[in-house]
Amino acid sequence: MRKHFRAISIFALSLVFLSPSAYSQKSTTNFSLEKNSVNININKAKLSISIISDEIMQVRYTNNASFSTKKSLFLDERGFAKPTFKVAQLKDLITITTPKLVAKVNSKNGQVSFYDKNGKEILKEQANGGKSFSPTSFEGYKTQSIQQKFISRKDEAIYGLGQHQDRLLNIKGYDLDLYQHNTEVYVPFFVSTKGYGLLWNNLSYTKFGQPDSIKSITKNQLFDKNGVKGGLTLNLYKDSMFTEIAQPESKTANIAVVKENPAKSAKLTGYLLADKTGEYSFYSFADGTFRLKIDGKLILDNWAPYANARDRGTINLEKGKKYKIEVEWERYHVNNSFEVKWRKPSIHNETSLWSKAGEEINYFVIAGKDMDHIISGYRNLTGKATILPKWAMGFWQSRERYKTQEEVLNTVREFRKRQVPLDIIVQDWQYWKLDEWGSATFDPDLFPDPKAMIDTLHKDLNTKFMISIWGKFYRKSDNFRELNKAGFLYQPALKENLVDFLNYNFTYYDAFNPAARKMYWNQINQKLYSKGVDAWWMDAAEPELPDHDATPENMAHFMNPTFEGPGLANLNAFPLEHAKGVFEGQMQESPDKRVAILTRSAFAGSQKYSTVIWSGDIAGEWNNLKASIPTGLSFSMSGMPYWTTDIGGFWVKKPWDNKNSQYQEIYTRWYQFGAFCPVFRAHGSNTEREIWNFGDENSEVYKTQLKFSKLRYRLMPYIYTLNGMVNQQDYTMMRGLAMDFAKDEKALNIKDQFMFGPSILVSPVTDKGATAREVYLPNNTKWVNFWTGKTYNGGETVNANAPLNEMPLYIKAGSIIPFGPDLQFAMEKKADPLELRIYTGADGSFTLYEDEDINNNYLKGASSSINFSWNESNQTLTIGNRKGEFPGMLKNRTINIVFVDEAHGKGDLISNKIDKTISYDGNLITVKK
Numbered sequence: 001m002r003k004h005f006r007a008i009s010i011f012a013l014s015l016v017f018l019s020p021s022a023y024s025q026k027s028t029t030n031f032s033l034e035k036n037s038v039n040i041n042i043n044k045a046k047l048s049i050s051i052i053s054d055e056i057m058q059v060r061y062t063n064n065a066s067f068s069t070k071k072s073l074f075l076d077e078r079g080f081a082k083p084t085f086k087v088a089q090l091k092d093l094i095t096i097t098t099p100k101l102v103a104k105v106n107s108k109n110g111q112v113s114f115y116d117k118n119g120k121e122i123l124k125e126q127a128n129g130g131k132s133f134s135p136t137s138f139e140g141y142k143t144q145s146i147q148q149k150f151i152s153r154k155d156e157a158i159y160g161l162g163q164h165q166d167r168l169l170n171i172k173g174y175d176l177d178l179y180q181h182n183t184e185v186y187v188p189f190f191v192s193t194k195g196y197g198l199l200w201n202n203l204s205y206t207k208f209g210q211p212d213s214i215k216s217i218t219k220n221q222l223f224d225k226n227g228v229k230g231g232l233t234l235n236l237y238k239d240s241m242f243t244e245i246a247q248p249e250s251k252t253a254n255i256a257v258v259k260e261n262p263a264k265s266a267k268l269t270g271y272l273l274a275d276k277t278g279e280y281s282f283y284s285f286a287d288g289t290f291r292l293k294i295d296g297k298l299i300l301d302n303w304a305p306y307a308n309a310r311d312r313g314t315i316n317l318e319k320g321k322k323y324k325i326e327v328e329w330e331r332y333h334v335n336n337s338f339e340v341k342w343r344k345p346s347i348h349n350e351t352s353l354w355s356k357a358g359e360e361i362n363y364f365v366i367a368g369k370d371m372d373h374i375i376s377g378y379r380n381l382t383g384k385a386t387i388l389p390k391w392a393m394g395f396w397q398s399r400e401r402y403k404t405q406e407e408v409l410n411t412v413r414e415f416r417k418r419q420v421p422l423d424i425i426v427q428d429w430q431y432w433k434l435d436e437w438g439s440a441t442f443d444p445d446l447f448p449d450p451k452a453m454i455d456t457l458h459k460d461l462n463t464k465f466m467i468s469i470w471g472k473f474y475r476k477s478d479n480f481r482e483l484n485k486a487g488f489l490y491q492p493a494l495k496e497n498l499v500d501f502l503n504y505n506f507t508y509y510d511a512f513n514p515a516a517r518k519m520y521w522n523q524i525n526q527k528l529y530s531k532g533v534d535a536w537w538m539d540a541a542e543p544e545l546p547d548h549d550a551t552p553e554n555m556a557h558f559m560n561p562t563f564e565g566p567g568l569a570n571l572n573a574f575p576l577e578h579a580k581g582v583f584e585g586q587m588q589e590s591p592d593k594r595v596a597i598l599t600r601s602a603f604a605g606s607q608k609y610s611t612v613i614w615s616g617d618i619a620g621e622w623n624n625l626k627a628s629i630p631t632g633l634s635f636s637m638s639g640m641p642y643w644t645t646d647i648g649g650f651w652v653k654k655p656w657d658n659k660n661s662q663y664q665e666i667y668t669r670w671y672q673f674g675a676f677c678p679v680f681r682a683h684g685s686n687t688e689r690e691i692w693n694f695g696d697e698n699s700e701v702y703k704t705q706l707k708f709s710k711l712r713y714r715l716m717p718y719i720y721t722l723n724g725m726v727n728q729q730d731y732t733m734m735r736g737l738a739m740d741f742a743k744d745e746k747a748l749n750i751k752d753q754f755m756f757g758p759s760i761l762v763s764p765v766t767d768k769g770a771t772a773r774e775v776y777l778p779n780n781t782k783w784v785n786f787w788t789g790k791t792y793n794g795g796e797t798v799n800a801n802a803p804l805n806e807m808p809l810y811i812k813a814g815s816i817i818p819f820g821p822d823l824q825f826a827m828e829k830k831a832d833p834l835e836l837r838i839y840t841g842a843d844g845s846f847t848l849y850e851d852e853d854i855n856n857n858y859l860k861g862a863s864s865s866i867n868f869s870w871n872e873s874n875q876t877l878t879i880g881n882r883k884g885e886f887p888g889m890l891k892n893r894t895i896n897i898v899f900v901d902e903a904h905g906k907g908d909l910i911s912n913k914i915d916k917t918i919s920y921d922g923n924l925i926t927v928k929k
Helices: 371-382 405-418 450-459 478-485 514-527 552-558 567-589 622-636 661-674 700-714 716-728 745-749
Strands: 005-007 031-034 037-042 045-053 056-062 086-090 093-097 101-106 112-116 121-125 131-138 141-151 158-160 176-178 189-192 196-200 206-208 232-237 245-252 265-273 278-294 297-317 322-330 338-343 350-355 361-367 395-397 424-427 464-469 472-474 506-508 535-538 597-599 611-614 680-682 754-756 760-762 772-777 782-785 791-793 796-801 809-812 816-819 834-838 844-851 863-871 876-879 883-885 893-899 916-920 925-928
Touching (some): 031 086, 045 101, 045 371, 112 361, 121 196, 141 361, 189 371, 196 371, 395 405, 405 424, 405 450, 450 464, 478 514, 535 567, 567 597, 622 754, 661 680, 700 716, 716 816, 816 863, 916 925
Parallel strands (some): 395 680, 424 464, 535 597
Antiparallel strands (some): 005 086, 031 037, 086 093, 101 112, 131 141, 176 206, 196 361, 232 245, 232 265, 265 322, 278 322, 472 506, 754 760, 760 809, 782 809, 844 863, 863 876, 863 883, 876 925
């Protein structure tokens, strides 16, 4: 056997670790070594495995003469320490080994498989390598589409790839079209329960799974209301009540109504023939009100005024059986349309990634002991996340929109008068003159003295000010002329007179161009930042080109060319570069001030630019509230730490408004969920969103919103610690249950519950009229009901009480949660006294993090931490020595200790019974229960 063994140096019976410099060119091998890369010729193609660290390897495969030398837009330039690894070859198998990750390469077909340090397979390409290239072109640009397929075992669960609205969390076996557009955010990274994460290094339009198998239903499987094959019965109406006939009844083979059709509403009825047995997925691509029923079961029910939202529902059907199908659609806007497609049952034994344009297949594999470890590897590759300013952990008040300077000030004054906690007021669009989008200039008729307004917010009202900015420009603005003269605007929209929904010609600037980013920053710096703006809302950061039909093809056309090359090859990275320019601009202008950016889109690496992403312009419907939980979790499990939602949904359908009891209910339930998102933010259109607009101070809705606001602020020491952990430990605040309970099979597919930090299990109420909901308590631990103090065993499903003024919250046994005092804004006072609630039943610990709250000195080590640990067996709490220091640190504090049970320490109020009170000066203390 030994005569077949070949290696990069002389071996005895065992392999030894080698640095890259130890490679001898005299060795007889099928590979070569260049720095930290193992290069292999596979027929006429080239394969390279680069060792990035002990836990990260990069795979590159090309059919070109050489690999691309283009610099990555999202990889962190700091790099890694020089890795140590070993390489050996046995016949056609080349093995690359680090202390924690092993790659095995078939040198004949290029198949790569990965194993952990114990030899357990974690990821494997298909038998023939699973790699393919297909020549393609777009508007004269010749390129190739690329695809990589992996074997996916039946018991694998996969999470991530950004923000998706189709109520999926575990995306294994499903199909995603991945490009940036309103409500959908693509981040090219996912994590697996098999102990790896994958970062797909491509910027173009991408597909996960088999989206091409989502197809129109053929006419041979459709029957009209009389059972005649060839299509459904179509009825069009002039009204939304389906009464006034617009056209004679007809038959159609397409389950669709195009926007050119003048009908106000439509019904399609008939029968559907299933030609396979199994789960069928039905997809609607619709705006307006859309409903799909099959045999009377509601499969899809969605309302979206714009954006042609995709929705998905499933049902099991039997081969050869006909099913009654009913479609109802009501137009909300003249441009509304709908289409229905389906995916037939299929076996999902592979994971596939396809991209429209690429010079090579290029991906990173990150191994780790758990998902936190894997996400840490992703952030090491793409950039560490920042700590947001402390005020960003407070409440953000926003709506579409505050129309005058006095309206902004009076809104904040009302918050302060009512003693409702608030940290940020947000100014949405059209503070500029109507025909000067992109001017970054306040309309003096509406905002006569914006600097004085912001000064008043800061000095008198202790409130920060965020403002909406866009990468979009009308011709009339001075900023347009300056950018256009420099050649920094995308030209196709100007040449073709593309108009937006306000009927003005517009385009976007080229955020890929460093000089354009600098000019853009200078414009907003001079006109906005200089007036005291604290934070940026970078709306429509996809970019929204065009604003009514933003397909990847249209986007590639209108943002072409970019500084980095064709729009087709780069389009998904626009929001990354857009945020980069503002982040770097502010950091250069004010190096000591933390940046905070709210943006509608993101890409790999966006976390290093202090970005918060929100759910986009979703509608205020119960199904969208349901979708928002897996949406936020999916985004968080894509390595992105800061996410928020439009509480109550952006669009609200008439007759709903803040006086309507049905909307008050869904808004309150959404508000409860929002209080446990990384960022707590109200925003939306159609009706005001301030607390007092939902009822007077005695109404249950008002009192419940106030209750959850106060709870959020009382939890500030806990929440701000999580914020610090994002940077210090690459932590994820909003956590799918698979992150903490990976061995609990039942937890892997739960998408309506999540952990907020290490301790709090959050179970939002998402059903109309519900006063209870089922809550699964993950196994291998006990759980304490936050509201009652009652303890439950893990592995159980409980029917949790949930009146309108409560959302089920359970605390993991062994948790130590620090509560602070009541606050009106996050930095009103120090966390003194600190109420330390101990949830006994298991050992546990928590390390409190504190720093200077708003500056960047934490990057230089200006912070402190205090570890609290609970020993269940000897019933002892240990408060450790304080580590670190910073100016203004609270050196002495009072700590009130509460051992939670059914008698005390429960609920949102300050505990009326304190078990122990201690004075803490930074030195170790032990406290017996």
